[in-house]
Amino acid sequence: MSSITIPYHPQLRREARAEWLFRGLTVASAALVLIILAGVLMALCVGGWPALRTFRFGFLTHEVWNPVTDQFGALAPLYGTVITSLIAMLIAVPLAFGIAVFLTETCPLWLRAPIASCIELLAAVPSIVFGIWGLFVLAPVLQHSVQPWLIDTFGDLPWLGKLFRGPPYGIGLMTAGLVLAVMVLPFITSVMREVFLATPRSLKEAAYGLGATQWEVVWDVVLSNSRAGIIGGIMLGLGRALGETMAVTFVVGNAHRISTSLLAPGTTISASIANEFTEAVGTLYTSSLIALGLLLFVLTFTIIAAARLLLMQIERRGARV
Amino acid sequence: MCLAIERVNVGNPGAPTDRIRQPFQEQGVSKLLSRLMVTLGAVVLACGATSRGHADDISGAGATFPYPIYAKWAEAYKQQTGIGLNYQSIGSGGGIKQIEAGTVTFGASDKPLEAADLKQNGLVQWPMIIGGVVPVVNIPGIKPGDLILDGPTIAAIYLGDISRWNDPAIQKLNPKLSLPKLDIAPVYRSDGSGTNFLFTNYLSKVSPGFSQKIGANTSVQWPVGIGAKGNEGVANQTAQTGGAIGYVEFAYVKQTGMTYTRMLNHDGKYVVPEAKAFQAAAANADWAKAEGYYLILTDQPGSDSWPITGASFILMHTDSKDAQTVAALKFFDWAYKSGQKMAEDLDYVPLPDKVTKLVQATWLQSLKVNGKPAWPAR
Numbered sequence: 001m002s003s004i005t006i007p008y009h010p011q012l013r014r015e016a017r018a019e020w021l022f023r024g025l026t027v028a029s030a031a032l033v034l035i036i037l038a039g040v041l042m043a044l045c046v047g048g049w050p051a052l053r054t055f056r057f058g059f060l061t062h063e064v065w066n067p068v069t070d071q072f073g074a075l076a077p078l079y080g081t082v083i084t085s086l087i088a089m090l091i092a093v094p095l096a097f098g099i100a101v102f103l104t105e106t107c108p109l110w111l112r113a114p115i116a117s118c119i120e121l122l123a124a125v126p127s128i129v130f131g132i133w134g135l136f137v138l139a140p141v142l143q144h145s146v147q148p149w150l151i152d153t154f155g156d157l158p159w160l161g162k163l164f165r166g167p168p169y170g171i172g173l174m175t176a177g178l179v180l181a182v183m184v185l186p187f188i189t190s191v192m193r194e195v196f197l198a199t200p201r202s203l204k205e206a207a208y209g210l211g212a213t214q215w216e217v218v219w220d221v222v223l224s225n226s227r228a229g230i231i232g233g234i235m236l237g238l239g240r241a242l243g244e245t246m247a248v249t250f251v252v253g254n255a256h257r258i259s260t261s262l263l264a265p266g267t268t269i270s271a272s273i274a275n276e277f278t279e280a281v282g283t284l285y286t287s288s289l290i291a292l293g294l295l296l297f298v299l300t301f302t303i304i305a306a307a308r309l310l311l312m313q314i315e316r317r318g319a320r321v
Numbered sequence: 322m323c324l325a326i327e328r329v330n331v332g333n334p335g336a337p338t339d340r341i342r343q344p345f346q347e348q349g350v351s352k353l354l355s356r357l358m359v360t361l362g363a364v365v366l367a368c369g370a371t372s373r374g375h376a377d378d379i380s381g382a383g384a385t386f387p388y389p390i391y392a393k394w395a396e397a398y399k400q401q402t403g404i405g406l407n408y409q410s411i412g413s414g415g416g417i418k419q420i421e422a423g424t425v426t427f428g429a430s431d432k433p434l435e436a437a438d439l440k441q442n443g444l445v446q447w448p449m450i451i452g453g454v455v456p457v458v459n460i461p462g463i464k465p466g467d468l469i470l471d472g473p474t475i476a477a478i479y480l481g482d483i484s485r486w487n488d489p490a491i492q493k494l495n496p497k498l499s500l501p502k503l504d505i506a507p508v509y510r511s512d513g514s515g516t517n518f519l520f521t522n523y524l525s526k527v528s529p530g531f532s533q534k535i536g537a538n539t540s541v542q543w544p545v546g547i548g549a550k551g552n553e554g555v556a557n558q559t560a561q562t563g564g565a566i567g568y569v570e571f572a573y574v575k576q577t578g579m580t581y582t583r584m585l586n587h588d589g590k591y592v593v594p595e596a597k598a599f600q601a602a603a604a605n606a607d608w609a610k611a612e613g614y615y616l617i618l619t620d621q622p623g624s625d626s627w628p629i630t631g632a633s634f635i636l637m638h639t640d641s642k643d644a645q646t647v648a649a650l651k652f653f654d655w656a657y658k659s660g661q662k663m664a665e666d667l668d669y670v671p672l673p674d675k676v677t678k679l680v681q682a683t684w685l686q687s688l689k690v691n692g693k694p695a696w697p698a699r
Binding site: 064065066067068069135136139140143167169170171172249250253254255256265267271274275276277278279280281286 | 385411412413414415417431432504506511512513514515535536537538539540541542543546547548549550554557558561562
């Protein structure tokens, strides 16, 4: 470097170098993320290879998870992961929407900041605390009052009844879904609130000026303006719900079984790994657990990719209009 | 903790500093950076120095079940001798992997390795502490120790073959109790654990059906029931659910006052879960004949023996190059001799003297450091 003489003022030259150094650092930081991601993927593939080679496609379609006979299938944890996350999203998304609308549109100004901080505080609670709360506080309530009521009311109905049968254990897929809903709520709410706030004031005022009701403004103006952001928030919550480990392990019931009933115990990918990895002995067993990890990686990646595609489509449509 | 950092960084902390300092000698930003690097280097060196200071510590890894007593022993031993123990309770599987890789002086496992595995990896194992598993129930009107169960009945419950508490099989064992027509809710440990292994090992020994359909392992596939995490999870789930049956470590029953059951043992006698029942199982076992101490203390003979008893094992290399081998043996010897009271305080069951003498004979025969006998320590 020193052999090239650049006729700049020394001061300028120093600044150019500092600039170059800064850019190099940012590029390196970004590259590091990719390298780590590739490393994780590779480690999961290598670790999970013995299981995938032995069970092939059956790893995805079998329910059996038997460490004694070394037979492993990921269907039950996969099912549990999807169902618990689905329950969580079904509860959390409308709730978050309501909270965000209230905070940005109808809430008295002095109350906005305190409520918003409380919701963000929820995000700071460690997941183990949610797990313990779910097990010791929520589960008994569900077991003694909510679940017996659900079983009595819906248990005998055709179709729908299948979701609410079996003994009320208190813990199970539904409880895990509920705990997850509380856990993802602050993430989705914060994002929704931010994007609602970003709606141009002039648009809202114009709508009110045309005689729109508050609901019409929220639904037609605010919501249609922030669709991309809302999907982003939901995906953030979903990603958290899919991968949440500790809280779910406490309340999901940890049974490698697939049941139609939401009250029945089940398991999720991350709960299985957390439960069994420490005491897993034998190549196939550990490898199957790592393959589960790979599965979660692929699942999350697919969902994020789908969300991106959806966002791109929305943006394109938006641009055309 | 510091060891890993030391290994990576010692020797090159100067290198990055020099490379950056040369071209940017006069600049503010680079000066700051290079100062940062020097500081980092100093921190790394300091870290290396401290870890060398702790090099006398014995390192071990493995089972979580004996962790509280190993930690207690380590604390007392450090006070007496100044030698510390760094025990990572990462689970039996992890303990076995680490001792095989030679990253620790000893490994600890709740499930003994078979003689062939020991030979293949050049390892020796011996029992260190005894624990036991106790069935607990939640039936209205039933107090601790009221209910009597035997292995085949428990196996049938966990297979789903017996589903009500007033089933004739349970009633026959408890003629004096009036048992309710209540559904049984079996609760099991969902996390892989030594407790699971002992419980399923016992049920496999006494019930052919259990052995065929479920088998014995640290985790198994249960056909019925609900899984709870850890002793506290099982205890809580059992306490919450009317008609539940679960199984927890002995210490846990003692500390929480749960509704334990009595058991019908191998000799057909009723036993109450208490320290001497576990010790009886260990004393009555034929250790001398078990190659590599591969002995699981479930379903042992003897009129006082608790049927679901087990030992936690220590694993070490037969021919070690680890300088801490002798120190570790001294620690184990001390724990056998002076650690009994501490073990009892924490509701663990110390090994009977008969067994500790056998173990020390094994040290004498098969443990070497750099080709020289490791025991007795000089």
